[in-house]
Amino acid sequence: MEEKNTEKYFAANQSYLFGFLVNLTLLVCIALLLYGVFGESMRGIFAQPQPVPEVVQKQNRKQRAVAAVDDFDRVENGIHVPTGLVFAEGFDVVRGTCTACHSAKLVTQNRATRAGWKGMIRWMQKTQGLWNLGKNEPIILDYLAKHYAPTEAVRRPGLDVAAIEWYVLDLAEEAVVQKQK
Ligand code: HEC
Numbered sequence: 001m002e003e004k005n006t007e008k009y010f011a012a013n014q015s016y017l018f019g020f021l022v023n024l025t026l027l028v029c030i031a032l033l034l035y036g037v038f039g040e041s042m043r044g045i046f047a048q049p050q051p052v053p054e055v056v057q058k059q060n061r062k063q064r065a066v067a068a069v070d071d072f073d074r075v076e077n078g079i080h081v082p083t084g085l086v087f088a089e090g091f092d093v094v095r096g097t098c099t100a101c102h103s104a105k106l107v108t109q110n111r112a113t114r115a116g117w118k119g120m121i122r123w124m125q126k127t128q129g130l131w132n133l134g135k136n137e138p139i140i141l142d143y144l145a146k147h148y149a150p151t152e153a154v155r156r157p158g159l160d161v162a163a164i165e166w167y168v169l170d171l172a173e174e175a176v177v178q179k180q181k
Contacts, residue, residue: 084108090143093136101128107148114145 074081083095083104098107118141124130133140
């Protein structure tokens with residue numbers, strides 16, 4: 001009687017211990033998982049912000065300054081990146097003059113002949129307060145007429161009449177076909 005009770009006691013105790021170990025393992029796993037997922041971001045909450053060393057600060061400032069200058073003058077595939085203008089003879093004058101009041105986009109989005117550009121300049125002079133361009137005007141017009149001329153794709157290509165295969169439209173035959181339907 002006494003012995004049986006002790007056995008029972010140990011058996012119960014063992015299963016209790018087993019359950020406890022399983023739970024503990026599960027808890028540890030969950031904790032590890034949570035740490036894996038959120039550990040990095042939680043560390044940021046408790047970490048003290050590290051002061052950036054003076055040397056690095058100086059370096060960063062220098063890099064930013066260089067980057068700004070770089071960007072201001074960057075040319076890719078013949079296009080001046082900040083303005084989008086074609087980088088070619090007359091560019092400096094055009095940038096200096098034609099981006100004073102509005103974005104260079106107004107220029108780059110337009111296409112016109114030399115006379116057309118001259119007309120736009122006159123219009124701006126008459127109505128928008130554009131100053132007399134003086135000796136810069138021919139430089140600007142040369143540049144615009146060369147790089148922002150009307151594109152071929154905009155104009156419909158002329159018809160080559162000789163190459164067209166003409167045919168005679170037979171209305172009588174057409175009528176028969178219509179009737180049969
Ligand atoms: C004094 C200021 C000023 C200067 C400098 C200036 N523009 Fe303009 N331009 C204007 C104004 C204002 C408009 C009208 C903007 C709008 O409609 O939003 C305009 C419009 C334009 C347009 C659009 C015209 C249209 O029919 O839609 C073009 C193209 C243009 N400018 C080209 C130039 C070029 C090229 C130069 C350099 C020679 C130049 N602008 C310099 C003031 C100026």
